[in-house]
Amino acid sequence: MSDGVKNQLSKTDSKLPNLAGLGRDRLRALFTEFGEKPFHADQVLKWVHQRGITDLDVMTDISKSLREKLKTKTQITLPVVVDEFLSEDGTRKWIVEVASGSRVEMVFIPEAARGTLCISSQAGCSLDCSFCATGKQGFNSDLTVAEIVGQLWWAVKELGGFSGELERPISNVVMMGMGEPLLNFEPVMEAVNLMMEDCAYGLSKRKVTVSTSGVVPAINRMKEFTEASLAISLHAPNDELRSQIMPINKKYNIGMLLESVRGYMASLPDKRVPVIEYTMIAGVNDHRQHARELAELLKTFPCKINIIPFNPFSLSDYSRPSGSSVTNFRQILQREGYTVTVRTTRGDDIGAACGQLVGEVADQTRRSQRHKAKAASNRRVFDRADNLAVTADRL
Ligand code: SAH
Numbered sequence: 001m002s003d004g005v006k007n008q009l010s011k012t013d014s015k016l017p018n019l020a021g022l023g024r025d026r027l028r029a030l031f032t033e034f035g036e037k038p039f040h041a042d043q044v045l046k047w048v049h050q051r052g053i054t055d056l057d058v059m060t061d062i063s064k065s066l067r068e069k070l071k072t073k074t075q076i077t078l079p080v081v082v083d084e085f086l087s088e089d090g091t092r093k094w095i096v097e098v099a100s101g102s103r104v105e106m107v108f109i110p111e112a113a114r115g116t117l118c119i120s121s122q123a124g125c126s127l128d129c130s131f132c133a134t135g136k137q138g139f140n141s142d143l144t145v146a147e148i149v150g151q152l153w154w155a156v157k158e159l160g161g162f163s164g165e166l167e168r169p170i171s172n173v174v175m176m177g178m179g180e181p182l183l184n185f186e187p188v189m190e191a192v193n194l195m196m197e198d199c200a201y202g203l204s205k206r207k208v209t210v211s212t213s214g215v216v217p218a219i220n221r222m223k224e225f226t227e228a229s230l231a232i233s234l235h236a237p238n239d240e241l242r243s244q245i246m247p248i249n250k251k252y253n254i255g256m257l258l259e260s261v262r263g264y265m266a267s268l269p270d271k272r273v274p275v276i277e278y279t280m281i282a283g284v285n286d287h288r289q290h291a292r293e294l295a296e297l298l299k300t301f302p303c304k305i306n307i308i309p310f311n312p313f314s315l316s317d318y319s320r321p322s323g324s325s326v327t328n329f330r331q332i333l334q335r336e337g338y339t340v341t342v343r344t345t346r347g348d349d350i351g352a353a354c355g356q357l358v359g360e361v362a363d364q365t366r367r368s369q370r371h372k373a374k375a376a377s378n379r380r381v382f383d384r385a386d387n388l389a390v391t392a393d394r395l
């Protein structure tokens with residue numbers, strides 16, 4: 001990691017507006033409030049998100065007097081990357097410290113043509129899905145807009161994408177790191193829109209994906225805020241099983257979930273389908289009958305299906321399904337006409353699983369303390385995550 005960059009960035013308690021965490025409309029409103037022309041918003045966006053500059057003195061197309069004003073009235077603060085890991089297969093993992101003191105993780109998965117960045121939206125998660133390492137920690141804090149978009153900023157910087165010489169190295173962003181994005185709704189919406197903003201990262205709206213376990217009222221609201229793509233963590237073909245492994249299903253069942261997703265997809269101006277994620281857990285939801293039931297459930301629901309073989313971790317008794325049960329499951333769905341992908345495991349050696357990241361939380365909840373104690377008694381170090389595997393594929 002380049003020290004020069006690290007030194008520019010720091011945590012601050014300041015309540016001044018953070019220019020790195022404001023979308024175009026908010027930035028324009030801020031300049032208007034300062035009695036300045038709103039077009040300065042585009043200048044700031046380009047400096048920060050296209051050139052990687054956080055030092056106002058370098059922003060020379062903005063007058064000196066305005067820069068001085070911005071120095072006193074605003075801040076440009078991004079989260080701090082405290083560690084990084086590089087896998088033999090090119091996968092990278094960064095540990096990011098956020099203002100709450102918690103640490104979250106993000107993963108870059110290089111692919112043939114550019115790559116996917118998997119980012120976090122919360123430190124920990126309150127939803128406690130039975131198969132998820134992040135859920136075992138409990139919830140610690142919501143990330144701010146700058147902490148969410150700052151993960152992309154860092155990754156672009158570290159991959160040389162701000163230099164102007166390289167083509168932007170990141171083509172896809174998936175919110176499949178730590179946390180439930182739709183329980184941190186407004187910051188996530190603002191951040192994904194910044195990623196798609198032409199004056200910022202200009203990513204295609206098809207390639208910025210919010211993954212959710214199914215927070216139905218938030219899915220219903222999404223159409224008013226964004227046109228990002230959607231991935232749904234379904235993981236079971238019926239309510240009984242889904243409620244056992246995903247407590248949120250007791251509140252918002254499969255019928256409500258699919259209806260809300262339909263509504264969101266219908267609101268998009270282009271033709272797109274959601275991705276249905278299905279984490280296959282041996283002996284739990286991986287039977288052929290589950291595949292048949294899933295095919296039946298989704299019969300009138302346009303979608304792609306993405307199978308994720310369960311990634312084991314130390315605090316879970318679940319195991320990964322056999323290769324043949326994954327193949328059988330996939331084939332049943334394919335025979336019914338579904339487009340199905342199976343995630344491949346990448347970055348084993350650095351413990352970097354999208355959707356299975358553990359980071360470290362500063363202020364442990366009781367649930368996470370209980371799990372930590374259990375982990376210690378197992379003499380396994382949970383947050384090293386050395387048995388995790390990165391899951392990578394294109395959405
Ligand atoms: N909270 C959001 C996004 C983060 S989880 C959600 O649940 O969708 C990203 C994906 O990783 C989800 O599909 C999640 O179900 C999956 N996942 C979590 N733990 C996993 C594990 N141990 N093995 C495989 N996939 C897992």
Ligand code: SF4
Nearest residue numbers: 125128129132135213
């Ligand atoms: Fe939270 Fe998603 Fe993990 Fe469930 S799978 S506990 S919603 S991060």
